[in-house]
Every structure is written in structure tokens, then in C-alpha cells.
Amino acid sequence: MLNSIPGQFKKAAAFISNLKPATTRQEIPDSTQSGLYLVMQPSGALSWAVRTKIEGKAAKVTIGRYDETGSVERGAIIVSATQALNVTQARALAEKVVADARRGNDPRQQKIDKTSVSAWFDDFIKTARTTGFKGRPVKASTADEYDRIITTNIKPHWKHVTDIRTVDYRDVEKLLAKLTPGARRNAFAVLSAFFRWKPVARAMGRNIVELAEAPAKPQSRDRVLSHEEIKTVWKAAEKCGYPFGPMVQLLLLTGQRRDEIAELKWSEISDDMDAITLEATRTKNSRPHIVPLAPLAMMIIEALPKMHDADGNPSEYVFTTTAATPFSGFSNGKKALDKHCGEPALPEWHLHDLRRTCATELAKLGIKQEVTEAILNHKTGKVSGVAAIYNRYDYQDEKRDALEQLAMRIKAIIANNVIMLKKTA
The missing domain is CATH 3.30.160.390 (Integrase, DNA-binding domain)
Incomplete structure (x- = not known):
């Protein structure tokens, strides 16, 4: 007492x-x-x-x-x-x-009612963007993804919950069962972070996600588009038009990640439009990254409209439908793209397969692995150990040459006159 x-x-x-x-x-x-x-x-x-x-x-x-x-x-x-x-x-x-x-x-x-699921998740997102969970804010793109998953896949299924403390692992499993496999894994990852968050853990007295059955791990994908499929997707992207169509074409021409291109800003493109410079905060591995642009990619960018808001102010984003925020309608964009691909439909494929296809075509052209990994902004497996510590060469000239070769290969594929060149030593 x-x-x-x-x-x-x-x-x-x-x-x-x-x-x-x-x-x-x-x-x-x-x-x-x-x-x-x-x-x-x-x-x-x-x-x-x-x-x-x-x-x-x-x-x-x-x-x-x-x-x-x-x-x-x-x-x-x-x-x-x-x-x-x-x-x-x-x-x-x-x-x-x-x-x-x-x-x-x-x-x-x-009394401010903050025991509802919605209020707790709002505070979670706010914390992610400000103080973070490990002494620093999480990356803006990660916080945006948390927000998207919570808004789309979690909140709608827990509208009936008035007090977060009443949720248990069975509620988590019921929610996950309503989602598609990909959304299920994403929601589980966010919920794991949410219920480990100290304020929630203190309020509940336990981490209920530890008792829930985790979704199965995804099988590693190795989907690469064939030359005929590359041509089909390219032509379909032309029919889709701005903003999704040219965005898809740049994904194939540069090999960059979806959000890195979808959230591209005009300020990240050089004045002569021959390179994209991504700051460390915009990349998955938190390293700055320069992407040379081949003439075909430059031509696509030069043809893009510059959007303006209701007050006539130019948008900072290259791909946008609102002028205030970057493009985010991937689901509807992919549906439209698939529709323009015609019949028979391409076997199940994702936008990320364009990145894998880019790397594969570079390999066919004989591009060295370390150059391809520099283009993809991967931590290279070719240079490791002490050499990796001291090797700070960024392969800019080699990257430009490789991406120009890739653009020529894609132009040939589209024109149906591709010639498979022998790999260089």
C-alpha cells in the first residue's frame, strides 16, 4: 500500500x-x-x-x-x-x-485523450521525424514510409480500438491476416518498432509483437526483364505519359532506387542536365551519390513539364501531381503501365526489377562489377578489407561510359536491332 x-x-x-x-x-x-x-x-x-x-x-x-x-x-x-x-x-x-x-x-x-491507436501512432511518427529512437531523427524517406504503412495498412483495421493498452498479439495477427504478403511484412516491421518504442512499452508493460507469429520471409527475387519485355515496358511508359511514364524510363536508364527517382528535385540535377547528385539523406546507405546521365536520359528530363502550385510557384519536384509533394501513386501508376503493356500480360514483375535488369544489362556489356556497384551505390563486394578503407575512387568516368553504353543498348532494343557485343576482358 x-x-x-x-x-x-x-x-x-x-x-x-x-x-x-x-x-x-x-x-x-x-x-x-x-x-x-x-x-x-x-x-x-x-x-x-x-x-x-x-x-x-x-x-x-x-x-x-x-x-x-x-x-x-x-x-x-x-x-x-x-x-x-x-x-x-x-x-x-x-x-x-x-x-x-x-x-x-x-x-x-x-483531458487530452491520447490513448487511442491513432494518437499513439501520430506521436510515433512525430518522434521519428524529430528526436528519433536512437538519438537522431530517422531518414525522411523512412519516416514517410512508416507514415504510409500506418495510414494505409494499420489504422483502418484498428479504428475500433479506443485504448492501445487493450491490444494484444491476437489483434496483431488478425490485422496481418487481412493484408497482402508484402504489406504484411511491412506492417509487422513497423509494429515491431512501434511496440518497442519506450512510451508504448511502458504503457503496456510488455512487447506484444514478440508473442505474434512473424510473417514468412520473402523469397529472394531474381526477376530480370528480357529484351522483348524491356521494349514492351518502354513503349507502355511512353503511353502512360507524365509523371509515371518518364519516371519508369529513368529507373531503367539509371538503375537507381524507386524513391530516389520518384522524389527527385530539380535542384539535384546539374545545370547542363548531365548528372544527378543525391545527398546522403536521400540514399539507402546514407552516402552521397552522383549519377551521370546519358544523352537519352537527358533528353527525357529536358522534355518534362515544370509543375506550378495554385499561386504560380514552381514545384521543387521533378515528378509530382500536386506540385507540393513528390509522386507517390505507384499502385495506380503500375496498373496503368501494365494495362498499356497489353496482352499477354508480363509475368509478375515489380519496379525494382528494373534496377536488377539495369545491372544485368551492364554485366552483358562487360562493365566491371565495381563500376556497376558504384552506379547502384552499393557497398562493393569486389573491393573489401583494407583496400575498401583506402579506395575512395568514385569511378565517375567509368560510370558515365557504362550508362551511355546502357542507353545505346536500350535504344537498340527498342528499335529491334540490338547486337550482343562480346564482353571485354
Whole structure:
């Protein structure tokens, strides 16, 4: 019982740390502040509640969750079920709640309901973009992907959940069962990060994802487009038009990742349009990357329209439908592309297969592996150990030559007059 706790903060915290959960919910009254209770769930989760009278009727107000140190700055304490309060903070807030109730003010009207799934996920995304989970914000593209997965695949299936603390591993498994295999793996990865997040872990007292059955790992893909398929996709991209069509063509001509091209900015293209420069924050391996542009790629970019917003301001994005945000309609774009590919439909393929196809065609042209990996911005497996530490050569000339050869190969494929050249030594 808290009424056996001395007033000193450290002793109270030590007492609470030694409490053991029972099979039923417990309410442990505080001896210092009248009406304050520490609530312990069977799961071990701890929260603070105040019992008082509002307009002559008994009422209970949850004011926060227990945390030994607390995470609320002085003067910023409000009535919120998700804020972390230590003993001193809980007593101060409980005193205020009781005083407000006596004056006829309902403290529940000040309560910010942040126990819903939507509110927790919103805070999770906000944390990812600001402080991050390991002392620094996550990459903007990663935070955007978290946001997309949560908005598309998680929130719609948990609308009925009013308190995140009521979710268990069976809810996770039911949600995953409603998704396609690819979406299932993505959602599981986000949920794993979410339930490991300290505020959620403290509120729930356990990581429920550890009890859920993880989706099967995807089989490694080795899909490469044949020359006939390259021609089909290229022609279909021409029919799709801006923005998806030319974006697909650049993916094949440069071998870059989908989002690196889809989120391309005009400021990342050189004045003479002969290269793209991606900052470290825009690449998967967090390394800056220069992509030389072959004449065919330059011609595609030069033909692109420059979008403007409602006020007439030019968009910073090369591929956009809103002028304010980069292109993101991949699902609808892929459907349109497949439709223009005609019948019979191409066997199951993904946009990422264009990157693999690019690398394969470069190999057929006899391009050295380290040059191909430099184009793809991979950490090369060809140069390793001590050599990798001291080798800072970036292969810019070789990359340009290789991508120009690739562009010529693609032009020949489209024109049906491709000649397979013998590999160079």
C-alpha cells in the first residue's frame, strides 16, 4: 500500500518497483495526497488515477502513467492518460484535480485523450521525424514510409480500438491476416518498432509483437526483364505519359532506387542536365551519390513539364501531381503501365526489377562489377578489407561510359536491332 510509503520520493519509488502484479486489477491509495491511487494492471502496467466528486457524483480521472523519473517538464503537466509522471508529479497533479473539482470545474473536460491507436501512432511518427529512437531523427524517406504503412495498412483495421493498452498479439495477427504478403511484412516491421518504442512499452508493460507469429520471409527475387519485355515496358511508359511514364524510363536508364527517382528535385540535377547528385539523406546507405546521365536520359528530363502550385510557384519536384509533394501513386501508376503493356500480360514483375535488369544489362556489356556497384551505390563486394578503407575512387568516368553504353543498348532494343557485343576482358 502506498500509505505505508514514507514521503521521500526515493523510498516511494523503491516501494513501487517491488510491487508484484496480481491476477486482478489493483488500486493502491497514496498516503500523502488524498484521492490519488496507483493502479496496477495484471500485465504489470502502472497508471495514476484520482477519485473525487464532480457535481456531487463520484468520479475517477486517469491523470497519467507511472514512471520512476517522469518525462513531463515542470509546469507542463496536464490531465493525459499517456504522460509519464513520477510520484511527486502525480501528487501535484492530483491536488490540482481535486481542487478543480471542488470549485465545480470538471477536470475531465481538460483531458487530452491520447490513448487511442491513432494518437499513439501520430506521436510515433512525430518522434521519428524529430528526436528519433536512437538519438537522431530517422531518414525522411523512412519516416514517410512508416507514415504510409500506418495510414494505409494499420489504422483502418484498428479504428475500433479506443485504448492501445487493450491490444494484444491476437489483434496483431488478425490485422496481418487481412493484408497482402508484402504489406504484411511491412506492417509487422513497423509494429515491431512501434511496440518497442519506450512510451508504448511502458504503457503496456510488455512487447506484444514478440508473442505474434512473424510473417514468412520473402523469397529472394531474381526477376530480370528480357529484351522483348524491356521494349514492351518502354513503349507502355511512353503511353502512360507524365509523371509515371518518364519516371519508369529513368529507373531503367539509371538503375537507381524507386524513391530516389520518384522524389527527385530539380535542384539535384546539374545545370547542363548531365548528372544527378543525391545527398546522403536521400540514399539507402546514407552516402552521397552522383549519377551521370546519358544523352537519352537527358533528353527525357529536358522534355518534362515544370509543375506550378495554385499561386504560380514552381514545384521543387521533378515528378509530382500536386506540385507540393513528390509522386507517390505507384499502385495506380503500375496498373496503368501494365494495362498499356497489353496482352499477354508480363509475368509478375515489380519496379525494382528494373534496377536488377539495369545491372544485368551492364554485366552483358562487360562493365566491371565495381563500376556497376558504384552506379547502384552499393557497398562493393569486389573491393573489401583494407583496400575498401583506402579506395575512395568514385569511378565517375567509368560510370558515365557504362550508362551511355546502357542507353545505346536500350535504344537498340527498342528499335529491334540490338547486337550482343562480346564482353571485354
